[in-house]
Amino acid sequence: MKDAPIVFQAVISHSNDPDTLSAAIELIEHSQRQLAGAIAQTGILFAAPDFEHQVLLRHISQAFPHLQLIGGSSDAEISSEMGFQEDSCVLVLFHSDEIEMVVGIGHELSQNAAQATATAIAQAQSQLTQPSKLCITFADGLTQDGNQVLTGLQAVLGDHFPILGGITSDQMRFQQTRQFFHNAEINNAVMSDAVVVLLFAGPLQFSHRTAQGWTPLSQKGEITKVGGTTLTEINGQPTLEFYRPYLNGAAPTVEYPLAIFTAPDNEQFYLREPIRSDPMTGSLTSTASFPETGTVQIAYGEREKLIAASQQGFIQALADYDGNHPAIVLLFSCATRRVVLGTRTTEEYHVVQSLNQLQLPIIGFYTYGEIAPLNYNQPSEVHHATLVSLIIGT
Structure with a gap:
């Protein structure tokens, strides 16, 4: 008899309601319907800078009492529920009985990036029973050099450990970005000058590619x-x-x-x-x-070339995926790409969705810097003006 397939569920909810409480209720109710009784263990939240972020986090964490969550403020948001949106909030929740998913946070990046990143990783790793395989991270790039954040993470995890994510953003104001965090010890933290991480361990499969153009x-x-x-x-x-x-x-x-x-x-x-x-x-x-x-x-940037590169990057990420059951696509695109693409920004999402024949859920945000290897199996770099495609599953 064949082994039962590994359960790894990712559900996405997206709201463009400008009222924070109404948006939170919409995210929660839609997520609960999709989970159908499964327990949400971890999540990622992206939200435009003008939401009351603490209200969002408080209501989400109350609705999902076992949840650990990271995220941050965004320039714009992406999902398979609503496509490209501005001034919205989008949530993904993960559930698995076999894959371990844990979070960590480091404060005061501007004072000591090495210590903040080491603290975040140590906090997450202390909850794992097996070696971590993948790190997703979001950090403040206005108070600290994004490369210092990445260097700190690599000092703990290793130069070739796959680290992907983005620098949080504030709609090109360059004033203050926010990082979100919640677990059993730290409730509904909305911070600046911080780094948050989500570590995965267990029978996880993933692939990723960068696209420039x-x-x-x-x-x-x-x-x-x-x-x-x-x-x-x-x-x-x-x-x-x-x-x-x-x-x-x-x-x-x-x-x-x-x-x-x-x-x-x-x-x-x-x-x-x-x-x-x-x-x-x-x-x-x-x-x-x-x-x-x-x-x-x-x-x-020429719009046609940027869009064509986005398409090719996702094609390569799909081709690189070695697992049998991809569960979700995460997109980290740059706020600069949105500026250059202008009214054609939605096409960057649509060329990815057009290739999404498995109808995988998609979530993403527009960043002030993208974190990913330039090439597969190489050390991660901090990029600008780039689209990162990350596919996760089993």
Whole structure:
């Protein structure tokens, strides 16, 4: 007799009701109908910045008393229930008898990222009975360099451990983002300057891919002076001088990120987007650090190429999936992609959904930085202007 299939259930609820209490009730009632009596063990919540987040968390946790939950504020939200939405909230709840799912939180990222990340992982791992296989994380990228967060997680989990997720966002205000956390010890925490993690262990299968689609605009240059998240010089000149001929002297914006090549003889790159510039020093600042040295090139986004890349990335993630029963798709896309795609942003979701022949539930959000390996089985990186597709199941 064949072994019974491993149960791994993921149910999604999505509300665009502007009233926080009404939205919470909608999420809860829809989730309860789908669970049909199964116990929700863990969850992920994404919500626009203007919701009363503590109200959302309190009502969700009261409705699901065994729940551990992480999440954060979002630029926009995605789900198979409502597609692409702005000013909404979306919840996924997980249930499994065989797969372990536990959460952890680290505070005061800006003071000590290594300690905060180590605390979050230790808190989660203390609940596991077997080695963890996958980490999903959300963190504040306005108070701490996203690379410092990732480096801290990798210091504990290992350089090649699969870490995926995103930097929480606030609809391009760049003022304050929120991280959500709930477990038996810490109730309904809505924080800033924090990192939250969800660890999976047991018979889990997953696959992931990144998608970019950005086109080189400029000649290549060499980084010659950098200080963490601030890039001061390219080719021995102020960074803004490198941009000047291509933008007619205008200040660089997120629509013109820098492609940073992984090696001088390699055409693969990750992206860094400028969130502000300083005309006095000629520098620009991002939400994740730049390498001390490296080759860079200004890039720009063509809508057709961005959408085509999103489609191809999901195709690759599907092809890489080795399990028999995929359960959910998580999408982490960049707020910059939403800005560039404009009225065509919904197409990024629709090209993924059009390939979703198994009708898997989909959930995601638009971030200030995406965390995933650039290539399969490589160390995770912090990306900008990128779409990450993650498929989880058994």
